[in-house]
Amino acid sequence: MKLAELGEFGFIERIRRAVAGAPGVHLGIGDDCAVLELPPGERLLTSTDLLIEEVHFRREWTDSFRLGRKSVSVNVSDIAAMGGTPRHLYLGLGIPADLPVEELDAFISGFLSACRDYGATLVGGDTCRSPGPLLISVTVEGSAPSAEVVSRRGARSGDGIYASGTLGDSALALRRLLDGSLPDDVSAARHHDPRAQVELGRTLAKARLPSAMIDLSDGLLADLGHILEASAVGAEIEIAALPLSPAFRSALAEAPELIELALSGGEDYQLLFTIPPAREGELAAISTALGLPLTRLGTVTAEPGRLWLRRADGGREAATAKGFNHFSPFGKG
Amino acid sequence: MKLAELGEFGFIERIRRAVAGAPGVHLGIGDDCAVLELPPGERLLTSTDLLIEEVHFRREWTDSFRLGRKSVSVNVSDIAAMGGTPRHLYLGLGIPADLPVEELDAFISGFLSACRDYGATLVGGDTCRSPGPLLISVTVEGSAPSAEVVSRRGARSGDGIYASGTLGDSALALRRLLDGSLPDDVSAARHHDPRAQVELGRTLAKARLPSAMIDLSDGLLADLGHILEASAVGAEIEIAALPLSPAFRSALAEAPELIELALSGGEDYQLLFTIPPAREGELAAISTALGLPLTRLGTVTAEPGRLWLRRADGGREAATAKGFNHFSPFGKG
Numbered sequence: 001m002k003l004a005e006l007g008e009f010g011f012i013e014r015i016r017r018a019v020a021g022a023p024g025v026h027l028g029i030g031d032d033c034a035v036l037e038l039p040p041g042e043r044l045l046t047s048t049d050l051l052i053e054e055v056h057f058r059r060e061w062t063d064s065f066r067l068g069r070k071s072v073s074v075n076v077s078d079i080a081a082m083g084g085t086p087r088h089l090y091l092g093l094g095i096p097a098d099l100p101v102e103e104l105d106a107f108i109s110g111f112l113s114a115c116r117d118y119g120a121t122l123v124g125g126d127t128c129r130s131p132g133p134l135l136i137s138v139t140v141e142g143s144a145p146s147a148e149v150v151s152r153r154g155a156r157s158g159d160g161i162y163a164s165g166t167l168g169d170s171a172l173a174l175r176r177l178l179d180g181s182l183p184d185d186v187s188a189a190r191h192h193d194p195r196a197q198v199e200l201g202r203t204l205a206k207a208r209l210p211s212a213m214i215d216l217s218d219g220l221l222a223d224l225g226h227i228l229e230a231s232a233v234g235a236e237i238e239i240a241a242l243p244l245s246p247a248f249r250s251a252l253a254e255a256p257e258l259i260e261l262a263l264s265g266g267e268d269y270q271l272l273f274t275i276p277p278a279r280e281g282e283l284a285a286i287s288t289a290l291g292l293p294l295t296r297l298g299t300v301t302a303e304p305g306r307l308w309l310r311r312a313d314g315g316r317e318a319a320t321a322k323g324f325n326h327f328s329p330f331g332k333g
Numbered sequence: 334m335k336l337a338e339l340g341e342f343g344f345i346e347r348i349r350r351a352v353a354g355a356p357g358v359h360l361g362i363g364d365d366c367a368v369l370e371l372p373p374g375e376r377l378l379t380s381t382d383l384l385i386e387e388v389h390f391r392r393e394w395t396d397s398f399r400l401g402r403k404s405v406s407v408n409v410s411d412i413a414a415m416g417g418t419p420r421h422l423y424l425g426l427g428i429p430a431d432l433p434v435e436e437l438d439a440f441i442s443g444f445l446s447a448c449r450d451y452g453a454t455l456v457g458g459d460t461c462r463s464p465g466p467l468l469i470s471v472t473v474e475g476s477a478p479s480a481e482v483v484s485r486r487g488a489r490s491g492d493g494i495y496a497s498g499t500l501g502d503s504a505l506a507l508r509r510l511l512d513g514s515l516p517d518d519v520s521a522a523r524h525h526d527p528r529a530q531v532e533l534g535r536t537l538a539k540a541r542l543p544s545a546m547i548d549l550s551d552g553l554l555a556d557l558g559h560i561l562e563a564s565a566v567g568a569e570i571e572i573a574a575l576p577l578s579p580a581f582r583s584a585l586a587e588a589p590e591l592i593e594l595a596l597s598g599g600e601d602y603q604l605l606f607t608i609p610p611a612r613e614g615e616l617a618a619i620s621t622a623l624g625l626p627l628t629r630l631g632t633v634t635a636e637p638g639r640l641w642l643r644r645a646d647g648g649r650e651a652a653t654a655k656g657f658n659h660f661s662p663f664g665k666g
Contacts, residue, residue: 026376030563031484032414032548033378033475043359044377045366048423048457048472054464055427081365090381092470094388124381131387132465137425139381139472142366151364215365230363 006101008127015108015122022121024087034123036088042143047078053133061177064103066192068110071136074217076118077196077269079142081215083150083205086118086142086198091125094135118198148205150273155212155231157302159274162283162294164197166245167220171265172258184247194269200294201271203286209279216268220297221319223272225307231274234306236316237298239263263309263319274300339434341460348441348455355454357420367456369421375476380411386466394510397436399525401443404469407550409451410529410602412475414548416483416538419451419475419531424458427468451531481538483606488545488564490635492607495616495627497530499578500553504598505591517580527602533627534604536619542612549601553630554652556605558640564607567639569649570631572596596642596652607633 006014016029027035038044051057051071062070072089079086091111095104115122120140173183173191183191197215204210212227220237228235242262244252252258275283280296287294298310307319339347349362360368371377384390384404395403405422412419424444428437448455453473506516506524516524530548537543545560553570561568575595577585585591608616613629620627631643640652 026479026482027484031486032411033380033417035415035482035484036377036379037479038371038377044369044371044474046369046421046423046457046472046474047366048425048459048470050425050427050459050461050468050470052427052461052463052468055461078365082368084366088379090379090472092381092383094383094385094468124379126381126383128383128385128388130385130466133463135383135385135427135468137381137383137470139379139423141377141379141474146359146370149359149368151360151368153364 011104011127018108018112019122025121025123028121028123029125034088036123036141038087038143041145043146043149045079045082045084045142045144045149046139047075048137048139049075051136051138053135059134062192064106065110068107069114069193071138072111072114072118073194073196073269075138075140076120076198077215077217079140080196080198080201081213081271082142082144083148083201083210083213084142084144085202086120086140088123088141089115089120090139091122092135092137093125093127094130095127096130096132096134099134118196144205148208150205150210150213152212152214152227152230155227155233155274155300156276157233157300159211159276159300160280160296161224161235161237161272161274161298161300162296163216163220163243163270163272164200164292164294165268165270166243166248166293167216167268167270168248168258168262168265169245170194170267171261172248172251174267175261186245186247191267194267196269197271197292200290200292203290204273207282209275209282210273211276213271213273216270216272217266219264219266220262220272221264221307227272227274228305228307232304234301234303235298236301236308236310237319238310240312241295241297243293243295344437344460351441351445352455358454358456361454361456362458367421369456369474371420371476374478376479376482378412378415378417378475378477378482379472380408381470381472382408384469384471386468392467395525397439398443401440402447402526404471405444405447405451406527406529406602408471408473409453409531410548410550412473413529413531413534414483414546414604415475415477416481416534416546417475417477418535419453419473421456421474422448422453423472424455425468425470426458426460427463428460429463429465429467432467451529477538481541483538483543483546485545485547485560485563488560488566488607488633489609490566490633491610492544492633493610493613494557494568494570494605494607494630494633496549496553496576496603496605496630497533497625497627498601498603499576499581499626500549500601500603501581501591501595501598502578503527503600504594505581505584507600508591508594519578519580524600527600529602530604530625533623533625536623537606540615542608542615543606544609546604546606549603549605550599552597552599553595553605554597554640560605560607561638561640565637567634567636568631569634569641569643570652571643573645574628574630576626576628
């Protein structure tokens with residue numbers, strides 16, 4: 001079936017029927033606005049992301065189901081970074097005329113499966129045709145008790161710098177795809193179907209452990225740079241401390257320059273956070289409980305904006321925040 | 334200056350500096366999420382819209398400042414339709430590489446000027462390059478006391494059907510532009526810089542007058558059709574009752590078939606609402622106070638989904654909801 005036959009309202013009606021109600025959702029899909037209620041005393045947390053074909057993804061590299069899942073996860077990751085619980089999602093779709101309805105159905109199935117994983121509900125959106133690329137716009141609303149919201153602003157000199165999981169896997173998969181070769185399964189899964197670290201974010205926030213937190217979407221150096229700027233501090237990172245997966249390590253053994261991907265690759269969707277020294281001891285139990293590595297990468301320093309990389313030989317070099325520049329034709333700014 | 338030189342973070346920083354704080358905005362642009370607080374006891378109302386170049390607008394027909402304003406107004410109109418107060422906006426931009434920074438600055442100026450008009454604040458967004466058209470994604474959050482939220486669901490047989498303002502002006506301007514001729518100034522202003530009827534929506538909701546309400550974005554027949562479907566009722570509309578501007582009337586005198594634009598043209602961004610008969614008398618004072626025509630178009634009937642058009646000669650015909658179909662190559666579904 002072609003989308004022009006089904007029509008905008010037919011398509012929306014199919015989605016509406018697939019979504020169940022949820023507590024706090026007084027009106028979902030099917031009115032001018034969604035009508036919602038947050039738990040009493042909680043702050044509203046909202047974030048929005050665009051995913052554009054040929055910029056953020058290629059349809060030939062992924063399937064529609066995982067693209068739907070990833071569209072949710074990259075957005076929910078921003079809620080995790082504030083220590084919040086994701087609640088409501090909004091999906092804007094600009095759809096090329098030639099996209100089969102079956103592909104759209106798979107995308108929606110993936111989108112809804114990820115919503116279920118995170119306990120969130122699709123409550124609104126907008127659909128129209130696109131004259132060019134497939135366009136995906138996702139907005140997420142979450143909430144957290146006001147005293148538990150974690151911003152980028154609170155890092156202090158002496159705090160430990162930590163990352164969850166491993167770094168560079170997604171960027172390694174993307175590098176393979178760009179080279180025309182096949183990524184290993186672990187890296188490919190990290191790239192096509194990343195998991196937002198909601199449980200970790202909530203656990204840390206509830207314990208009021210992090211002085212600052214951000215999700216790793218633009219690359220470690222760029223995202224750490226955002227914390228340093230917002231907190232007016234500096235940092236020193238030990239390159240040897242970067243948490244790397246076995247697949248990444250074996251790639252690195254063949255091509256040492258790939259360490260750049262763990263430093264600046266982007267799309268890790270892990271959490272990067274700073275912890276006051278007196279409380280660093282509490283992390284081990286959380287890591288064990290969640291079955292998730294939490295690795296100390298370095299230390300916050302006093303000099304605003306100054307970011308040093310400590311090499312394995314003991315020397316150090318000044319780093320610049322070389323995150324993804326979406327406006328540069330070469331990606332890196 | 335080209336956008337690639339300014340970079341994503343440079344561009345966001347320019348926007349951030351142009352936005353003032355507001356009550357209830359604990360964190361705006363510059364963290365993973367905006368952190369917000371609604372007035373106690375109010376429901377959260379959220380809506381999202383996509384505006385895509387060559388689908389919703391052409392850059393040659395409008396200037397960037399008014400495009401920025403319209404991007405806000407069409408979204409805020411959904412808050413007005415629920416009886417709410419608009420509070421927070423989120424802007425996603427997919428930007429063609431060749432778009433001059435000056436155009437972007439004009440767009441942002443227009444966007445922020447409309448935010449100020451509605452008393453709302455830009456608190457977040459996402460920017461990236463677009464490989465094709467200019468892409469605009471806007472999400473708005475508003476709120477209303479829970480007892481005052483108006484949905485599409487409450488229309489009852491015997492209720493009067495009302496529209497604010499005049500109908501068809503925006504569609505007339507679009508028709509002229511598509512024909513390659515120049516629209517009159519009034520119609521052009523309605524098309525390029527519509528005003529969301531927030532004050533009317535709030536006034537009606539506060540008085541708990543409307544049994545159902547919607548904003549006129551897809552065209553009178555299509556949007557009335559949404560109310561009929563959600564409320565499981567029918568309607569009869571008097572064609573002679575349609576509120577038309579002087580400019581529209583003079584166009585109609587030359588081409589009577591243009592009445593179709595008032596019935597199905599779309600983008601009026603007026604409010605369409607139903608009022609129980611016992612309370613219709615209260616509308617005149619509101620119309621006078623706001624300086625805005627509120628016109629009775631017809632009556633809600635009992636037969637679900639049945640929409641009759643009463644002609645000036647007394648005869649009637651069954652109407653179908655011929656609103657804009659964004660997936661049809663010809664626009665109309």
